[in-house]
Amino acid sequence: MFGSSFQPAIAAREAEGLHPRIITEGFEAAKIKALEVLEEVKVTKEMKRKVLLDVARTSLRTKVHAELADVLTEAVVDSVLAVRRPGYPIDLFMVEIMEMKHKLGTDTKLIQGLVLDHGARHPDMKKRVEDAFILICNVSLEYEKTEVSSGFFYKTAEEKEKLVKAERKFIEDRVQKIIDLKDKVCAQSNKGFVIINQKGIDPFSLDTLAKHGIVALRRAKRRNMERLSLACGGMAVNSFEDLTVDCLGHAGLVYEYTLGEEKFTFIEECVNPHSVTLLVRGPNKHTLTQIKDAIRDGLRAIKNAIEDGCMVPGAGAIEVAMAEALVTYKNSIKGRARLGVQAFADALLIIPKVLAQNAGYDPQETLVKVQAEHVESKQLVGIDLNTGEPMVAADAGVWDNYCVKKQLLHSCTVIATNILLVDEIMRAGMSSLKG
Amino acid sequence: MAGGAREVLTLQLGHFAGFVGAHWWNQQDAALGRATDAKESPGELCPDVLYRTGRTLHGQDTYTPRLILMDLKGSLSSLKEEGGLYRDKQLDAAIAWQGKLTTHKGSPPLTTATTPKPLIPTEASIRVWSDFLRVHLHPRSICMIQKYNHDGEAGRLEAFGQGESVLKEPKYQEELEDRLHFYVEECDYLQGFQILCDLHDGFSGVGAKAAELLQDEYSGRGIITWGLLPGPYHRGEAQRNIYRLLNTAFGLVHLTAHSSLVCPLSLGGSLGLRPEPPVNFPYLHYDATLPFHCSAILATALDTVTVPYRLCSSPVSMVHLADMLSFCGKKVVTAGATIPFPLAPGQSLPDSLMQFGGATPWTPLSACGEPSGTRCFAQSVVLRGIDRACHTSQLTPGTPPPSSLHACTTGEEVLAQYLQQQQPRVMSSSHLLLTPYRVAPPYPHLFSSCSPQAVESIPVFGALCSSSSLHQTLEALARDLTKLDLRRWASFMDAGVEHDDVAELLQELQSLAQCYHAGDSLVD
Numbered sequence: 014m015f016g017s018s019f020q021p022a023i024a025a026r027e028a029e030g031l032h033p034r035i036i037t038e039g040f041e042a043a044k045i046k047a048l049e050v051l052e053e054v055k056v057t058k059e060m061k062r063k064v065l066l067d068v069a070r071t072s073l074r075t076k077v078h079a080e081l082a083d084v085l086t087e088a089v090v091d092s093v094l095a096v097r098r099p100g101y102p103i104d105l106f107m108v109e110i111m112e113m114k115h116k117l118g119t120d121t122k123l124i125q126g127l128v129l130d131h132g133a134r135h136p137d138m139k140k141r142v143e144d145a146f147i148l149i150c151n152v153s154l155e156y157e158k159t160e161v162s163s164g165f166f167y168k169t170a171e172e173k174e175k176l177v178k179a180e181r182k183f184i185e186d187r188v189q190k191i192i193d194l195k196d197k198v199c200a201q202s203n204k205g206f207v208i209i210n211q212k213g214i215d216p217f218s219l220d221t222l223a224k225h226g227i228v229a230l231r232r233a234k235r236r237n238m239e240r241l242s243l244a245c246g247g248m249a250v251n252s253f254e255d256l257t258v259d260c261l262g263h264a265g266l267v268y269e270y271t272l273g274e275e276k277f278t279f280i281e282e283c284v285n286p287h288s289v290t291l292l293v294r295g296p297n298k299h300t301l302t303q304i305k306d307a308i309r310d311g312l313r314a315i316k317n318a319i320e321d322g323c324m325v326p327g328a329g330a331i332e333v334a335m336a337e338a339l340v341t342y343k344n345s346i347k348g349r350a351r352l353g354v355q356a357f358a359d360a361l362l363i364i365p366k367v368l369a370q371n372a373g374y375d376p377q378e379t380l381v382k383v384q385a386e387h388v389e390s391k392q393l394v395g396i397d398l399n400t401g402e403p404m405v406a407a408d409a410g411v412w413d414n415y416c417v418k419k420q421l422l423h424s425c426t427v428i429a430t431n432i433l434l435v436d437e438i439m440r441a442g443m444s445s446l447k448g
Numbered sequence: 449m450a451g452g453a454r455e456v457l458t459l460q461l462g463h464f465a466g467f468v469g470a471h472w473w474n475q476q477d478a479a480l481g482r483a484t485d486a487k488e489s490p491g492e493l494c495p496d497v498l499y500r501t502g503r504t505l506h507g508q509d510t511y512t513p514r515l516i517l518m519d520l521k522g523s524l525s526s527l528k529e530e531g532g533l534y535r536d537k538q539l540d541a542a543i544a545w546q547g548k549l550t551t552h553k554g555s556p557p558l559t560t561a562t563t564p565k566p567l568i569p570t571e572a573s574i575r576v577w578s579d580f581l582r583v584h585l586h587p588r589s590i591c592m593i594q595k596y597n598h599d600g601e602a603g604r605l606e607a608f609g610q611g612e613s614v615l616k617e618p619k620y621q622e623e624l625e626d627r628l629h630f631y632v633e634e635c636d637y638l639q640g641f642q643i644l645c646d647l648h649d650g651f652s653g654v655g656a657k658a659a660e661l662l663q664d665e666y667s668g669r670g671i672i673t674w675g676l677l678p679g680p681y682h683r684g685e686a687q688r689n690i691y692r693l694l695n696t697a698f699g700l701v702h703l704t705a706h707s708s709l710v711c712p713l714s715l716g717g718s719l720g721l722r723p724e725p726p727v728n729f730p731y732l733h734y735d736a737t738l739p740f741h742c743s744a745i746l747a748t749a750l751d752t753v754t755v756p757y758r759l760c761s762s763p764v765s766m767v768h769l770a771d772m773l774s775f776c777g778k779k780v781v782t783a784g785a786t787i788p789f790p791l792a793p794g795q796s797l798p799d800s801l802m803q804f805g806g807a808t809p810w811t812p813l814s815a816c817g818e819p820s821g822t823r824c825f826a827q828s829v830v831l832r833g834i835d836r837a838c839h840t841s842q843l844t845p846g847t848p849p850p851s852s853l854h855a856c857t858t859g860e861e862v863l864a865q866y867l868q869q870q871q872p873r874v875m876s877s878s879h880l881l882l883t884p885y886r887v888a889p890p891y892p893h894l895f896s897s898c899s900p901q902a903v904e905s906i907p908v909f910g911a912l913c914s915s916s917s918l919h920q921t922l923e924a925l926a927r928d929l930t931k932l933d934l935r936r937w938a939s940f941m942d943a944g945v946e947h948d949d950v951a952e953l954l955q956e957l958q959s960l961a962q963c964y965h966a967g968d969s970l971v972d
Contacts, residue, residue: 115505131633216636232633234625273505298530
């Protein structure tokens with residue numbers, strides 16, 4: 014929107030017969046000045062929870078209604094804080110987003126652990142396990158044809174039986190290793206044992222595991238493997254040779270929840286989980302999608318704020334400030350490039366104008382009020398969307414990301430410049446054709 | 449296999465694939481409805497192979513196809529993406545507005561009770577496959593690609609490269625993975641996947657990437673791919689034809705790399721550039737320009753040739769079937785079928801088979817030319833819908849049998865003997881079923897039947913062959929490609945395919961073609 018707002022200004026200047034290159038020089042100078050203003054007004058703060066709540070709330074309230082936004086704000090901030098590890102960049106991938114089509118959007122919550130969208134596939138396996146060891150693995154526990162395409166060579170039904178039995182034994186041995194480990198670590202205690210396998214588990218193996226009090230989930234999603242290790246501790250094993258208690262993770266509570274034909278397994282009460290789940294709830298697909306999109310934007314806004322270490326006041330405040338600075342600055346520019354600077358300033362003001370218009374107020378009138386307030390108070394003043402009156406954005410807790418604003422200034426200048434210069438080059442080409 | 453059915457997951461990629469699938473599910477559904485009828489033979493085909501049981505939020509049991517389909521924005525018409533089966537009308541009304549609320553309700557339009565709405569659409573009114581689909585799909589079945597349009601001038605999914613990049617995008621990749629996970633996790637004995645994929649447009653790329661994904665994630669399972677091409681094409685539309693050629697070639701080669709078995713299916717007569725007249729069936733009349741007709745015939749064939757891995761007792765698993773047909777790298781097979789199988793009243797099976805003489809009984813369905821004169825390496829044959837009384841000859845004892853077929857004592861023997869005579873050195877696997885193919889409405893009226901009654905079901909004779917006709921077909925495809933000036937079709941290349949890729953494609957086509965060369969040293 015910022016970039017396209019250059020168009021009328023450009024057209025107007027062109028009508029005056031101004032050479033596009035001069036205009037783009039003006040853009041460039043304006044951009045540099047605007048960036049300077051950005052540096053001056055940015056607020057460096059320690060990104061504590063309270064500050065991040067403001068950043069998140071600003072982002073979320075533009076996407077969903079206020080009551081829902083406030084519920085999501087806390088969940089989103091706490092999820093990022095949970096997965097943040099000192100010395101590593103924030104990996105938002107470690108915040109899993111799971112959806113359940115029931116209840117209301119405001120029932121969305123943060124789970125300090127993981128929610129898997131499947132459950133144990135045996136009726137005798139317990140639906141609720143406390144104080145459980147978790148074995149995360151990627152080992153096939155199902156009878157399947159071997160990779161070698163030459164297949165089985167057998168002459169009699171007996172030989173086939175023998176080969177089938179041999180392959181079954183191969184899997185039974187693997188299952189036995191799990192049972193041996195479970196017996197060792199659970200010994201006399203009441204501790205639970207849950208296995209989460211990325212590969213399949215066939216009904217025979219499920220039966221054996223169930224008989225030994227083990228809860229088994231099969232075909233876990235690949236992308237959950239890393240998250241599981243981060244949430245529960247423990248490491249994903251690729252084979253059952255050398256299984257020890259050090260491989261195992263732990264969770265205080267593992268329970269199953271059924272919703273129609275879908276089962277969900279909640280893995281909670283983990284000690285120090287570095288991967289968490291945002292459980293999105295809502296009555297229909299539309300709400301779920303809307304909340305998921307809002308959450309993704311909120312997560313990014315927080316990540317940006319933490320990584321920037323600073324923020325800028327929102328609500329159109331910095332655009333007003335930049336525009337004002339540019340109007341003053343243009344007088345120091347020699348020649349007609351200053352008209353480019355004016356165009357840039359005008360374009361910037363589109364943002365607060367549109368904010369006002371969308372909120373139902375007269376854009377011109379509101380802008381005039383805000384500009385006046387800014388000049389008088391020397392503070393960064395934006396628009397209060399509830400009243401249409403000026404407000405100090407920082408005091409109201411309305412913040413935008415520094416890096417996003419910076420990026421916008423760069424990219425829009427480039428785009429506007431390119432559009433102008435392309436027109437110019439094309440026209441040059443055409444005139445050479447004629448002459 | 450002890451225990452439950454060997455489950456299969458179906459992927460339908462593309463709009464023509466949607467047509468074929470719609471017919472296929474419609475008829476399976478019709479057969480399910482008749483299963484409780486005492487007159488029908490006890491289930492020879494196990495519906496749990498392709499269907500799954502489920503439950504709505506209200507505890508209502510459901511039985512829906514184990515299906516994931518992908519199609520483009522605007523292709524669904526009246527069908528909702530999430531279907532109608534699992535909807536909860538109450539939950540749909542979520543109020544987000546906190547202010548005052550007034551409800552205005554119009555009165556329903558008056559309908560004349562004497563003219564109820566027709567359930568079966570007329571052929572002329574069918575534009576998209578959902579217009580005649582009569583089966584409820586699971587909410588997780590339909591995945592729409594919003595990036596491209598089904599209709600209109602611009603934004604179409606035209607090129608292989610575009611299709612590939614759809615599944616390279618994290619959004620669609622995750623969508624597909626999530627749906628796959630949902631269906632596969634609940635399977636106890638997953639035997640594999642069947643992919644119905646359009647080859648003529650960008651869906652060939654979607655199919656290639658999907659097959660790659662499946663092979664990666666579910667190695668060891670069977671992946672049988674049916675590459676579909678809709679009706680005839682016209683010489684005039686140069687760009688369309690060139691794209692079709694390129695998409696078909698790229699699609700076939702890539703799908704072959706990642707599947708256990710690939711079979712092109714088309715009534716159009718040719719895979720290459722030069723259009724051939726559409727295939728002719730001796731006992732049915734169809735309009736080759738109507739996808740509604742072509743897809744019905746292909747669905748009939750599909751339902752028949754896939755019988756081996758859907759049997760209740762002694763099924764041949766997908767992997768086994770693929771292994772049998774594809775040794776020595778010959779993963780591409782051709783399909784053929786006799787629709788309907790011509791059994792005159794009073795005739796026995798040996799009589800009918802003898803009437804074919806030495807000629808190949810089935811009409812080719814893979815656009816690889818006539819099967820006569822070609823060599824078959826391996827075949828899987830299914831004959832269904834013949835009454836048990838007709839299986840063997842009804843000669844009065846003492847009459848000398850006119851052929852060795854007449855001397856056989858069971859229908860299976862007759863069939864096996866026939867195939868042995870037809871193709872003496874070929875490994876043939878045959879299945880004889882009592883269950884015919886149902887042709888309940890909205891199946892089109894294709895049969896020139898003498899009786900005034902509508903035809904309810906038909907016997908079908910279907911085959912999958914590993915055949916030397918593929919040698920000529922694949923070589924011809926490669927030749928057509930070499931003649932192309934790719935600089936003219938830069939837009940195809942822009943979509944993600946490089947010049948090196950084309951060179952590689954030609955090489956692969958040629959080496960694949962070589963596998964089918966009917967040299968005597970290959971088969972013992």
